[in-house]
Amino acid sequence: SQTIHQWPATLVQPVGSPLSLECTVEGTSNPNLYWYRQAAGRGLQLLFYSVGIGQISSEVPQNLSASRPQDRQFILSSKKLLLSDSGFYLCAWSDSTPNTEAFFGQGTRLTVV
Amino acid sequence: AQSVTQLGSHVSVSEGALVLLRCNYSSSVPPYLFWYVQYPNQGLQLLLKYTTGATLVKGINGFEAEFKKSETSFHLTKPSAHMSDAAEYFCAVRGRISGGYNKLIFGAGTRLAVHP
Numbered sequence: 001s002q003t004i005h006q007w008p009a010t011l012v013q014p015v016g017s018p019l020s021l022e023c024t025v026e027g028t029s030n031p032n033l034y035w036y037r038q039a040a041g042r043g044l045q046l047l048f049y050s051v052g053i054g055q056i057s058s059e060v061p062q063n064l065s066a067s068r069p070q071d072r073q074f075i076l077s078s079k080k081l082l083l084s085d086s087g088f089y090l091c092a093w094s095d096s097t098p099n100t101e102a103f104f105g106q107g108t109r110l111t112v113v
Numbered sequence: 114a115q116s117v118t119q120l121g122s123h124v125s126v127s128e129g130a131l132v133l134l135r136c137n138y139s140s141s142v143p144p145y146l147f148w149y150v151q152y153p154n155q156g157l158q159l160l161l162k163y164t165t166g167a168t169l170v171k172g173i174n175g176f177e178a179e180f181k182k183s184e185t186s187f188h189l190t191k192p193s194a195h196m197s198d199a200a201e202y203f204c205a206v207r208g209r210i211s212g213g214y215n216k217l218i219f220g221a222g223t224r225l226a227v228h229p
Contacts, residue, residue, distance in 0.1 A: 006156075034217070043221035044157075044203065090156055094217070098207055099145050099164035102217045104156035 002027035006091045006105030013112055019064075019078040021108050023091030026072065031093040033074040034102065035066055038088040050074060051096065086112045115140045115206045119220035126227055132176075132191040134223045136204030139185065146187040147205040147217070148178055157203060163187060174198070199227045 006023045013019060025031050035047045046059045048066035056066050063082050067075045074091060088109050094102040120135040138144055145164050149157040161172025168180040178189045187204060204220040 036219075044219040046216060046218070049216060088154075092157075092217075099162075101147055101159045101162055104149075104158075106156045107154065109154065 002093075002103065004091065004093055004103055004105045006108060008108060009106065010109045011111070013081050013110065015083055015112055016080045019076070019081050019085070019110070021076040021089055021091075021110075023074045023076075023105055024072055025074075025093045028072070028093070028095075030071060030096075032096055033068060034092040034094070035074065035076050036090040036092065038090060038107075044090065048076070081112045083112050086110055115142075115144065115216075115218050117204050117206050117218055117220035119202075119204050119223050121223055122221065123224050123226065126194045126225070128196055128227055128229055129193050132189070132194045132198065132225065134189040134202050134204075134225065136178075136187045136189065136220060137185050138187060138204070138206045140206055145207045146178075146180060147207065148172065148176070148187070148189050149203045149205060149219075150174075151201045151203065151222075153200075160189070160202075194225075194227045196227050196229070199225055201225070 003026045033050045036044045037047050038044050048058055050056050050068045053068055064078050088107050090107045091105040092102040116139045118137045147162045148160040150160050151157045160176050161170045163170045163180045171177045176191045178187050180187050201222045201224045203222045205217050207217045
């Protein structure tokens with residue numbers, strides 16, 4: 001069966017520090033991968049998605065970047081965190097067919113201080 | 114472009130009462146629709162989905178939703194609320210867009226409170 005791992009679960013970082021959140025998927029190949037951010041009361045905002053290794057699409061201009069160095073690995077990064085980067089970050093994967101759902105990791109609570 | 118609107122950011126019901134969470138979608142292609150539930154500080158869990166076929170879809174935990182194309186709606190219901198249903202609920206739509214990939218577009222969410 002497929003599983004998705006996301007870590008760390010919580011993170012407190014100072015403003016201006018770098019960020020690296022990692023997500024890996026097991027039990028499937030060539031998944032679509034997604035990073036979402038959830039701010040309080042604002043639903044889920046799609047940040048990045050990837051349909052293959054090295055293929056990253058950004059949904060919104062921001063201070064963050066994403067990379068997909070391996071088929072089932074998706075990394076969210078920042079060189080210098082801002083206060084506004086605080087939030088709950090969720091990684092997800094799905095098949096490429098449209099009638100299948102996305103499966104989510106447990107999320108990372110990032111607090112920038 | 115696809116979009117989702119969830120009416121009511123907060124809904125409060127009594128234990129044992131009917132739960133109705135509203136979702137309207139916009140899609141230029143046949144939509145695939147999903148309801149997810151999120152408990153505090155956790156990821157999202159799929160409740161149910163509509164792809165094709167029967168328009169009344171049954172999901173986990175006694176929830177169901179009905180796809181109404183004429184109303185562009187996919188409302189979530191449960192006949193009798195339980196305290197454990199208190200959570201945030203998200204409606205989502207997925208449709209093919211140019212480039213051949215599919216994005217899952219979420220509504221803003223509805224927080225359900227259940228009181229004794």
